[in-house]
Amino acid sequence: MSSSTSTTHARTTASGTPHAVRPPTWDVRALLPGQWDAFYTAVLDAFHESEPAGATALWRRLAEPERCVAVRDGADLVGTAGIFSFRMSVPGGHLVPTAGVTMVGVRSTHRRRGILSDLMRHQLESLQRQGEPLAVLTASEAPIYERFGYGAAARQLSLDIQSRRISLRTPAEPAGAPPLTLALEDPYEALEITEEIYARQVPTRPGMLARAPGWEHLPLLDPPATRAGARPLECVVARIDGRPVGYARYTVSVAWSAANTAEGTVRVRDVEATDPRAYAALWRFLLDTDLTSRVVAPNRPVDDALLHLVSDVRRCAPTVLDSLYVRVVDAPIALTARSYAAPLDLVLDLEDALAPWNRGRWRLTGDASGAVCARTYDAPDLGLDAGALGSAYLGGTTLTELAAAGRVREHTPGALAAATTAFASPAAPWLPHGFCRSLLPRL
Incomplete structure (x- = not known):
């Protein structure tokens, strides 16, 4: 450079x-x-x-x-x-x-x-x-x-679950369904399995990062000095008919009350599954851990299916925090790189104080199969700045809510609603792990 x-x-x-x-x-x-x-x-x-x-x-x-x-x-x-x-x-x-x-x-x-x-x-x-x-x-x-x-552009859900005060609904098991099993495995020995499951999840949710070689070790960082009394990192793998379909990595710490009652805590590092039955089974395992009364999951997607499995979501103390920030560096390339949930054809008038090459009007035409974005001198349908475009890019923040905050301006009636529908994502964007500052997972 x-x-x-x-x-x-x-x-x-x-x-x-x-x-x-x-x-x-x-x-x-x-x-x-x-x-x-x-x-x-x-x-x-x-x-x-x-x-x-x-x-x-x-x-x-x-x-x-x-x-x-x-x-x-x-x-x-x-x-x-x-x-x-x-x-x-x-x-x-x-x-x-x-x-x-x-x-x-x-x-x-x-x-x-x-x-x-x-x-x-x-x-x-x-x-x-x-x-x-x-x-x-x-x-x-x-x-x-x-x-x-x-x-x-993406938020994260933090959960602090009173595990003894909730129950878990599990998906019905189809007649003749192959058996589902859970097995405790060494996190390092199971790494190839867990990475394959993670890789299958990446294309299904915006904001997830394809882990290049070496990055698979990030979720396994577990220095004793950072455990705060917890046992070393543990891993449970879910299989259906012998085929790996999910896993959870977590730590457990046990404390005892004055009445000699165990009040331990399960701290969830990650849970991934490609099958709804496996996902529910992994959470049941975590919530039912012996000698514990609390399950802490500091980073889950805001549309986590767990919210629809627990009997009382209020006992989970859900909190939503900001997570991933997106900067559109090259607007036409970035807007062409994603697809759109509905057909759209509109002109964006983009303001960008630090990237003059982005500034001006762009005609964006696209649908679920792809998109084209090119310079135009046509009248704008929507006006917005680079930060608003970054927030909306992954589909987790709607253009409508940004417009209500004065961050997006509608010049053509109906353009805002159409663009909001087109920019939507069926799954909420989510960053499963950070990459800034210390590489230690923050639990």
Whole structure:
């Protein structure tokens, strides 16, 4: 990557009018050989974190130093930003090249001096040159990245279940159905099985990341120092007629009350299944764990089937939080990469303060089989900014709700309703695991 000082600071809008982009204050440069340790230390310092050796070793294997940039003030490294090369599922089940923005930090002594803005601008322009249509991140603080054109596109459901106070409805078993069995297996020895099940789920839900080699070890990180008294990570595999169809990974900690009553907690790391019977059976297993009265699942999709299996959802204390933020780097490529739930033909008037190449009017024509997006000078049907487009892109945030917040403007009557229907996804977008800051799963 080149330094941001070599970037052209005069852009041209769709109409041909020059548009000035604020020149950078800081020199953003790619890492040189031998600078990774200092870079990684600066990242941990920015987040006031330290990591056990196992996590650090995995981070080293997964990191892409050639996609990391830094800002220095003299000899001091004061700003960092990195990228992971992902493929993300979008509506229609396609896997689209996506930049996973990570390790973004600024030293506390250098905050509010423009370093973050220069890092993000440099990164965005580099991605556009390299042809990556999308960037995603998880935000340590929600308000930070909206000003850089990122929109909250996926949410996560957090559950804290009083397992002794609910029952579970299970799908009816068809007559003559093959037997379903559950077996405890070593998480590492079962890794090939669990990854195959995970890979089958990726195209079914927008926001999921196809795990490249090495990333399958992320859900297995289990340093003793982070267990807070829990046993090591455990895994249960569901099979129907001997064929693996689901799994759950979890930890168990047991505490005893003054009355000598066990009040243990099951902490769910992940549950995946390709069969409804298996999914229900895995949750029944987790909820019925001996010596426990609580099941905590901090990251589930907002449309999780579990909500329709439990007898009393109020005993699950569901909480919805923001999760994945999406930045449309190249609008025509990104809009063409996904499919649409209903036929549409409309002109979008897109505002994008940091990506002038996106700014202007785009005619989007598409349906369930694909789409075409091209420049146009026709009158707009809808107007929106880059952040709103990012929020709506995966189908989890509707254009109608964004319009109610003043983020989308309808110029042609009926266009908003038609676009909302077309942009919808049958499954809510969801990011099963993070990739920013510490790689340790946050339970």
